[in-house]
Amino acid sequence: MTSTASSKNTPEPPFDAAALNRLLIEVLPAFERDRLAPVLDDLWACGEFTISRAPLPGLLMCPVRDPFGTEFFLGEVLATTAAVGCAGRTGHGAIIGEEPEKALLLAAVDAALAAGRSDLLKNLVRTASAWSREACERKALAAKLAAATRVEFESMKKERVDFGSLG
Amino acid sequence: MPTRMPPSNRIIRDQRNFRVLLQAMSRPGRLFRLEALQPFGAHAAALAVAQCLLDHEVGFSTVGRESTESFAAAVAAATGARKAGLPEADFVFVAGPDGHGAAGAARRGSIDYPDAGATLVYSLDAQAARDPGHFRIRLSGPGIPEEDGIAPAMREIPAAELQALQTANADYPLGIDALFVRPNGELMALPRSTRIRLR
């Protein structure tokens, strides 16, 4: 929780760096690039942000642990990183894919929170709450769809299968 | 399709310096000249070597009479390489001409992979005195055309240090490869394939 934000500006939760980042990471992958342009324009409008390192695509090596505890490299994942400055602090953003706008957004959020300027994120948090509902619904649906393919082999025995119909 | 981008100064300097390093390693005992790193300090040439060859994939160590803390910090800052113990280091940076036993302690590779032997980078002192013992030293081997050998181009290296290198490389192809640099960028290499004889 950042303490320096004035109380009248305190936006709705979730609002610590980790929570906001987790929310964005969950919703952003489904977004088209151009959906973020107005969000970024709005964010920059306050004049408090600078781009300290332009977004750059690169490779993130991905280690996995096998069931014996051996760590090994599964392969590389295309990812984009960026750095944004705010009130003398630097924020870092990283996201899977070639996604410069999303990396900038994440970096700006990180910068604002590091600088104790959560007030700059007021509009974003409002928008993100709506995104969050969207993402929750999408995720719940996916989990239900997978659940629809759950089989109980014990109960399957009771189902009647007409093998004759298969020709 | 990839196209050409204008190379940065760092990219160009690293490329040029690598070609100088490669020429030096191919012609042991002869003098070459690197583009040193600005601002020029005591270890400017050693740092140029570091920047050309080291990064986070590499472990390095520093030794020398003087305090090597700042030297190590400078190498780490210039390259992102990680510090390692002397026996594990891929590169060993030596402040001054005297290795303080580094040649004997550095990694010499395995018989299956002799190339795992370390590279020693001696950052020489601008004011060091010439060692008169050099008149008796002869280098021979690959890269040296003269049958009867040549004398090393840098005479401030103590004859004892050259002896230490020769001892470390006695079980060729196991061994270590040495680079000697002066603050002005001058460079000389002594790969393990070079035979160092005292006449």
Added chain:
Amino acid sequence: MGYVAVRGGEQAIANAETLLLMERAGGASELLNPRQIREQLYLAVDRVMGEGSLYAPDLAALAFKQAAGDTFEAAFILRSYRTTLPRIGYAEPAATEQMRIVRRISAAFKEIPGGQILGPTADYTLRLLNFDLEQESAQGNARAIRQLHQAVADLEPLPESFPKVVETLRREGLLVARAAPADAAAPAFDITRQALSFPAPRSAQLQTLARGETGGLLALAYSNMRGYGSVHPVIGELRVGYLPLAMKHPVSGAPVRVGEIKVTEAEVIARLDLSDGEPRFTLGYGVCFGHNETKAIAMAVLDRAMGAAEPEAPSEDQEFVLTHVDGIESMGFCNHYKLPHYVTFQSDLDRLRHLRAASPPPGTAGGREPEKSTS
């Protein structure tokens, strides 16, 4: 006989490229949009990512289009694209227990905690050619999907993650133990940075297999299952799902989520082991980018096969397996024989003509003991 390459090739190469374009895109049909490939040919895209060793669905779809559907070629294009990008860092080691499951089955146990989840699978669908797809109706598809959405509305959603099936065996002491913490802590070998040497550490084996070519892995694994080897796998668990990735924050060092990637994971139970006195099951492990079950299972079988103390079959010989499963390498070498070899062939011709001119009956050179030169 002589073999001479085309010379003055500049124009010929340019023309060949245009001809290739014509073959791929010169027809009357509409041009493919890479997005269609990414969504509708996702298994091809997943295969390209796995063998190209780069998780980038958009780029893999583009490569697949460019390669006109040749997965070798598409994976190859992806691999060479990798070479131009800097490595920005390392993700935090991913724990597959955290996987968001879309499919998960076990062949070892009828009932597993959390249940068997079939997910999107064609395993139980008859492989009859579906002529309806000739005139596929978007409305019809949408209707079917909508109906499914309605039907699942009241279902209990799956939990976020599931326990591992093999952990049940491990708890009972029936499975070989995890590596000692010291061994597990050994830094992972990276075959994209260091050349493989033998015996290869386990981390290098798994990395090589994970980027191996599906058909190559399958052929070797199949040879083992058929009898040139002795792994009789039982699938403890096969999972398909999304693995969350995180990386260290450059300032705070705290792990920060960067997204999730789709992977397939197979844990096969195979053979007994007596190495610590007690008989226990051993395990083979396979995991790869995207949805590719054949590859994950073949990888797991080979992982186990290479654990054999004394290799008796090709698939048990670590060096044999690891040096022959990379699709980019084997395909490249196979095709390089198309390059001109007329200098070497001339050299061979010279030997043959020389032999025939001299034509000594075999064996007559005997009695003459060649000696090593003093050099």
Added chain:
Amino acid sequence: MSTVVHPTPAPPADWRASCAPGHGRTSFAFLDEGAKREIRRRMLKAVAIPGCQVPFGSREMPIARGWGTGGLQLTLALIGPEDVLKVIDQGADDSVNAVSIRRFVTRVTGVRTTTDTPAATLIQTRHRVPEEPLRPHQILVFQVPIPEPLRLVEPSEVETRRMHAEADYSRMWLYLYEDIVTYGEITIGARYPVLVNRRHLMDPSPIPRWDVARLNRNPALMLFCAGREKRIYALPPHTLVEPLEFEDFGFRTESFAGRRCMHCGSTQSFLDEIIAEAAGRRRYACSDSAFCQKTRKAGGGLTHRPADGGRTP
């Protein structure tokens, strides 16, 4: 997180430009700088231990494995704006693969190219050493399909590593001996194994035996790289390189006795055999196309040292 840092902060007003495709990527010579550093470190080790195969983390290139990815990686890790590049395949500058590689390297570096051997600073080659003598400032980069000379007698890498470690080349000697017993001749055509610096057995890449003598004590640096097999090795200038031979059964080069190039008339160069028309009449032309052109310009008068060191029977 990243190795590339933009020193001056950009105002966010420019953020759209910073998100444009390709923004911020600085690449010279295709390979990222980390890859170049690794290859450079290995090259130095290869030079320090002449003839010893040094493993490296071979990168994937936009040409297929087996088509010169090793040579290409060395070239790209070596090359700078001042270089003048020559690329040959089978001795020829205009062979299709040479054209393709030259086109790629110029595209990613913008360096000048040449076909004139003495004018080049960097020469990438497949299967030949140029006929004209090399000079000390030049570097010759070989594309290598199979770096292991012992592969002929032993398929296992573990085993060949051991043989190199112990300098145990007895099986290679035995192979040559059996060849002589069976055929009355050593039947190896190209890729003739050589001993380097009296220590390491080395595969000279599939150059003809004609070119083997040119490796010995050459004033130029020669670098070899197998991309698929991930090995780099080197011959520093003036290094002793000897083909394996028996005291009473010497190494022999290809013989072109009585033949001459149909274009330049040279009798002192390695010749390609060409089947002219359906009649099957054989004709010969220089494999080194640049040498051939030069000889023609000089009216057939260009002379140079025969490559075989006078060993041709």
